[in-house]
Amino acid sequence: MPEVELRNITKRFGKITAVEDINVKVKDKEYVTILGPSGCGKTTLVKVISGIWDATEGEVFIDGKRMEGIPTYERDLGYVFQNIALFPHLNVWDNVTYSPRVKDLEMEKLERIGNEMLDLLNLLKIKAFFPNELSGGMQQKTALGRALSTNAKLLLLDEPLSALDTRVRLELRYELRRLVKDLGLTAIHVTHDQEEAMSVSDRIVVMKKGRIVEIDSPENLYKHPKTLFTANFVGESNFIEGRIVKVDEEIGDVEIRNKLHITIRRNGFKRGDGVVLVVRPENLILQSEEAANSIEGVITKITFMGAYFRYHVKLKSDDTVMVDIPTIYKKRFNKNDKVMVVFRRENLLVYAKPYEGLMEVLKLE
Amino acid sequence: MKLTKKLSDLFAKRSARRGWNAFIIFFFALFVLLPTIYVLSYIVTDWGVISTDVLSDTNSVDLSWSEYTEADFLEYEVHKSTVSNFNLTETTLAFEIDNNKTTHTVLMGLSPSTIYYFKIGVNTSSRIIHSNEVNTTGYYETPPPSFEIILYEPIVTKTESLIYHCLWISFEIAAIVTIIDFIAGLPMAWMLVRKEFRGKRFFDTFLDMPLAVPTAALGFSTALFWAVTPGILSPPGSLNLLSSPMLLIIVLHIVFSYPYMVRSLAAILQEIDINYEIAGETCGASRLTAARTITLPLFRAGLVTGIILCFARSLSETGGTMVALATLGSMEKTGPVLIGTWKHVAKYNPNLVPALAFTSIVLILLALVLLVMVKIIVTKVKLPLKKVWPRPEKFLSKGLPPKLGNLFTFIFLLFIVLIPSFFIFSYVATAEPATEIGWGGFWSSLYYSFLVATIITVIDLALGIPMAILIVRGKSKKLGHVLDTLINVPLIVPTAALGFSLGLFWSTQFSFLSSPLLLIIFAHVAFTYPLVVRNVAGALEETDVVYEETARTLGAKPIQVFRKVMLPMIRPSILAGAIMAFTRSLGETGATLAVSPEAITAPVYIVRLIKDHQAYYQAGLACIILIAVSYCAMLLLRYITKKAR
Secondary structure, eight states: OEEEEEEEEEEEEETEEEEEEEEEEETTTOOOEEEOOOTTHHHOOOHHHSSSSOOOOEEEEEEEETTTTTTTTGGGOOOTTTTTOOOSSSHHHHHHHHHHHTOOOHHHHHHHHHHHHHHHHHOOOOOOOOOOGHHHHHHHHHHHHHHHHTTTTTTEEEEETTTTTTHHHHHHHHHHHHHHHTTOEEEEEEEEOOOHHHHHHEEEEEEEEEEEEEEEOHHHHHHHSSSHHHHHHHSOOOOEEEEEEHHHHHHHOOOOOEGEEEEEOSSSSTTEEEEEEEOOGGGGGGESSSOOEEEEEEEEEEEEEEEEEEEEEETTOOOOEEEEEETOOOOOOTOOOOEEOOGGGOEEEEOOOOOTTTTHHHOOO | OEEEEEEEEHSSSSHHHHHHHHHHHHIIIIIHHHHHHHGHHHHHHHHHHHHHISSSSSSSEEBBBOOOOOTTTTEEEEEEEEESSSOOTTTTTEEEEEEOOOOOEEEEOOOOTSSSSSHHHHHHHSOEEEOOOTTSSSSSOOOOOOOOOOOOOOEEEEEHHHHHHHHHHHHHHHHEEEEEEEHHHHHEEEEEHHOOOOOOOHHHHEEEEEESSSSHHHHHHHHHHHBOHHHHHHHHGOOOOBBHHHHHHHHHHHHHHHHHHHHHHHHHHHHHOOHHHHHHHHHTOOHHHHHIIIIIIHHHHHHHHHHHHHHHHHHHHHHHHHHHHHTTTTOOHHHHHHHHHHHHHTTTTTGGGGHHHHHHHHHHHHHHHHHHHHHHHHHOOOSSSSSSHHHHHHHHHHHHHHHHHHHHHHHHIIIIIIHHHHHHHHHHHHHHHOOSSSSHHHHHHHHHHHHHHHHHHHHHHHHHHHHHHHHOOOOOOOHHHHHHHHTHHHHSSSSHHHHHHHHHHHHHHGGGGGHHHHHOOOOOOOHHHHHHHHHHHHHHHHOOOOHHHHHHHOOHEEEEEEEIIHHHHHHHHHHHHHHHHHHHHOOOHHHHHHHHHTTTOHHHHHHHHHHHOOOOHHHHHHHHHHHHHHHHHHHHHHHHHHHHH
């Protein structure tokens, strides 16, 4: 049963370090996503796992076995490529049965696997088509079939959906997760799309600049990100810098710019600590009337997003925050309206003000 | 500035552009395509002569004699008779030769059932000398020393079978060379494209080096390295291994065709996404299986280019082959060598023209048929791809076998290609210096070669780039396609046949134009023009038309689009095309010999030094000078094109 473990993996290309000191353990039948901005080294990781590249340092274990010196074709895995890479000179059937063929399985077995695979993916009708005759979605489905027909229990997906149209991408996402779970596979999926990561994975590995930032379930990552980087990269957030000026039994008082105040739940911070307050746009409330724990502001921009309106509000503290209000709410605001932005203490995440500065920490690269 | 503006306005007009395109096509048709295949018209117009002189059961005889060296020389007379002990008279005179260096000739149309007797007479200002008599019975007695001119043992062959024999040798050699090139070239291309290793850049440069060496020099150098030669031609390191002319020609042809094969294979390999192969490996295919079942089939179309380039190069090579054979002391001939030799003789004995025409026609037709066949075979015939042998292929994919393969490739490059190319340095460094013949002839031949190479490079660029644009960006896709196919014809036609055909065309159709220099230029344009067009067209196909469209939306006129947008993008290919054309012209022997025996270019001069004068040391030195000068020319060309930016 494939468990994948990376121990102290470092990969350098000349002077450039692509990934550094990576430690991850992927459990059997787990769907893990490696999420990060482009250039963070996530593709490098799957290439190292698959044996396409060798790690400069560290070790890869699949199923408890050390993989050093074992070439890709003996690692028993399926691999789906970002650019699909279907063999252009072979039709769908030959593509999907490539693996059984190169393993020299008997004809009946080969045909059984091929038919099962095409049936599973609903591709039987197009089995005689060549890749250039297929739509992007069909192509990637075929590529998935090709990877699955290896009969491997470990599936590596390198940005499998990013070459596809939005609509197809959404559909294939669910298809992917369904297949992995139905077939009881272990999947490692690389993506830069945080929505994709959240919708398919059991756990997400967030990466930045060749290092792991944090590993957690999608829900935890979204609700309680451990770092400012994750809070910014996974979902959207508002950031407000301030300083704790008073702490009592229940609440702390944070002074933000222009001597304005927001109160937070009491936590480990002491008086005088610099903090960053993080709040998701959907967790802010807009209203015209005065309210507790609110800051006054002016609406500078309104964008209709379908399910909700996004308001950009310039607060008196000179911070600009995004506020999302579901479309079904009757109350509408107009540009230049004076509004109160209400901060609810249970929705405020508080982080220590980073030493390098907020912008530096949020940077993707 | 004013002129460019005027030009730019002129070309903004559609009619002007049409006229220009028509001119380009006209030029290509009249100066390149038509002369190249003109000789084929001989089938229609002069078939009678060919069938009586060549195809009916007739013999030809090769005569050679000792040179008359006195200053009072006027001409040699070749006499033929059917009675023995004949006297030299008007009726026995076959033809005259007014050059005392020409001591070899061929007579044709001899009936096999008749015995012929031959004598050479020498006309001097004061007297007539005659040689011993030889005949076609096969009996030869060494003449007593009283003869001032000695006629050596004649070689009698059936004309038709001699032609077929030489052509067969050419095709056989070309096929073997192409196969070896492919087998040894594929791993090399693979290494260059798919592997990273220390010193790869040097490898890359070394590979092209033989291309800059004129083939006449390569022929001498390779023969010195491999062939069993007398002591003075065995410098330290010489292998003295090959005595078979066939094998020697094969190793020689590999030297200069190998880089072509590797380059074309590497170019295609570069295009093929490496992910296909990796995808294969993730499916459980070993490295070898993946390469064989995935990359190789994707290769096909491009494979044709490599095969045809190698085949055509080998088929048409003349100078190097002549030199190598002469160094070995062999009388064997390939098709182009036969054409070159006969053309030289035909200057005095016009009876050879039908045989020459026939040889050229067969060579051209076979080459064209072969081109089509290779294309069909490579694209249609299925390789055994479905079957897989997992175990042996897995074994060959890992550990020692691939390392051995790489080692073999490296050794091949070093010993088969590089060392033979430059072995001549070892010879010149160790040989006894000797200057039998003055250097004046060499310098003027060198000047001649450079003049021709420079002129044809300029012509090729000026008229080849527009042709490439017309092919790739022209309004009519069909016309582009047709031109694209036709442009390859001169590449396939062996240059000796091309030269003969071209010489025939210009001297019969436009005899006022047929000065040797002009003819040589026309001939060299014909076979180098496609090189420039191919290179530039290839680059144009690669560059997105969107840049030109953008420029046009910004208000650029056609000439401005060309100068400011297109030109900078395709500059490397223009340079590559120019270098290829220049070096090919500089190294060409076959076409030059076949067009006009009077034009002495540097390679022709070297061939003469070795063949006619056995002036080996001087030839060696001349080769080195030629190599050095062509290197400098290449660097200069590179420098100029860089500076033009």
